[in-house]
Amino acid sequence: MAYNKNNLLAKIIEIQELTLHLYHKVGLTYKEIFWQHIHPQYHISYRTFHTYLGTPARRELKQLQQNGKN
Template sequence: MAYNRKNILLRILDIQKIYKDNSKHHKGGCTDRYIYRELVFPVYRISERTFYEYLGTNAKKEYNDLLDNEKKQLTLFNE
C-alpha cells in the first residue's frame, strides 16, 4: 500500500483543535507560545516552526479530498 498523508492530516487536525479550544480559554486567550509549550510539545514532540506550519495548513480540506480520492479508488476484489 502506498503512503498517503492521512495520519499526518489527522495529527494536524488534532493540533488545530487544541489551538482553537485554548486560544479563547482566557479573557484575552492564551498565547501561541504557551499553547505550544504547555499543550502541544509534551504530547506531539514537534518543533515550534512545525507547529506554526500546521496552524497554517488547510488540513480539513486536504483530508476531505483524500477521503474522496479513496472512495474513487478501484479495488482489486469487489465483495
C-alpha cells in the same frame, strides 16, 4: 512522524482544534500553548507547530477521502 497522509492530517486537525480551544476559551498565547501543551505531547518544533496551524488539513483530508473512493 505519521504513518501515512491520513494520519498526519488527523494529527494536524487535532493540534488545530486544541490550539483554537486554548487560544479562544482559555486565553493563552501561541507560545504558551506550544510549550505547555503541544511540545510535551507531540514532540514537534515551534516552526512545525506554526506550519500545522496554516495547513488546510480538513480540506486536504476530505480530498484524500474522495480520491480514495473513486
